[in-house]
Amino acid sequence: MLSFVGLTYAISWAMTVPLWVTGAGLTWEWAPLLLVAMLFVPAVSAVVVTRWISPVPAPWRAVGVIGGGGPRSWWGKAVLAWLGPLVLMLLALLLGSLLGVYRxxxxxxSGLAEQFGSAGEGIPPSLVLVQFVQVVLLGWLNVLPAIGEEIGWRGYLTSALLPLGQPAAFLVTGLLWALWHAPLLILGYNYPNAPVVVAFIMMGCFCVLLSALLGWLRLASGNVWPAAIARGFVNAAAGFGILFSASGSPVDNISSGLLGWSGWLVLALAVLLLVLLGKLPVQAGEEEPSGLSRGVRRLSRR
Known part of the structure; x- marks a missing residue:
């Protein structure tokens, strides 16, 4: 486990050096490509650890790339992973609107019209439809880079931490996942208007809550693909924030959307709902650590 975390941090943080050396930070022209490349580092680290550092039988099964009985057994989780983030984002925006933190x-x-320089003139319905389609359908393009993250964080690390119990596995995974973003957070990633300390705290809260939901998808399906789908559409759903915003009111990630504190309430309610429905902790479909948890002291099964 420590090898995975150390390797992931070392490679990823080294990749951010050009952002600092150029002085351009996240505005560097190659930054988008670099950020996408970083998403594959957790998967690379998981493969290196499970194949060479701490070899396990059937490493692809161990990290959830295969397993879970095949798509026929988890297609329902995949559909939920597709549509769930979109519903959660809409609920977060609705709650933010009711609380007065999202106009x-x-x-x-009108906010979308303002983005395209046509404020006061209305916006063509076709453009609204295009934006909606980009979120709902083209979000599938986000799944490919998302699988890079999920093979590492949920596929490997959450499984490795299961002897600590599922709540602890989700918590630790979420905190380590948040800290992985450290160099980017310092540069203003996700929370550009927040002090660095606040950005770290906010990213930590968001990642822990989302880690519980993604961890549930990983364990309940027996593989990592539903978690990757959900992760991709969490990113895609951010487009709803601009789509439904009012002109003159930029979207503030500190208070609105799933990244903001009003969105955390929605994520927390989703976790609570799984608990009340008896879905968490996962009873059926939970995978054994498969050798990944070597060196982790067993505290409980859940």
């Missing part, structure tokens, strides 16, 4: 224009789309 919405649900039917006029």
């Amino acid at each position: 919405a224009d649900w039917t006029g789309f």
Whole structure:
């Protein structure tokens, strides 16, 4: 486990050096490509650890790339992973609107019109439709880089930490996942207007809550693909924030959307709902650590 974390941090943080050396930070022209490349580092680290550092039988099964009985057995989780983040984002925006931290224009789309320089003139319905399709359908393009993250964080690390119990596995995975973003957070990633310490705290809260939901998908399905789908559409769902915003009111990730504190309430309610429905901790479909937890002291099964 420590090898995975150390390797992932070392490679990923080294990759951010050009952002600092150029002085351009996240505005560097190659930054988007670099950020996508970083997403594959956790998967690379998981493969290196399970094949060479601490070899395990059937490493691809151990990290959840295969297993779980095949797509026929987990297609329902995949559909939930596709549509669930979109519903959660809409609920987060609705709650943010009710709490006064997100100014919405649900039917006029004035914020979107402002983005395209047509404020006050209305916005063509076709453009609204294109934006909606980009979130709902083209979000599938986000799944490919998301699998790089999920093979590492949920596929490997959450499984490795299961002897600590599922709540602890989700918590530790979420905190380590958040800290992985450290160099980017310092540069203003996700929370550009927040002090660095606040950005770290906010990213930690977001990652822990989301880690519980993604961890549930990973364990309940027996593989990592539903978690990767959900992760991809969490990113895609951010487009709803702009789509439904009111003109003159930039989306503030500190308070609105799933990244903001009002969105955490929605994520927390989703976790609570799984608990109340008896879905958490996972009873059926939970995978054994498969040798990944070597060196982790067993405290409980859940």
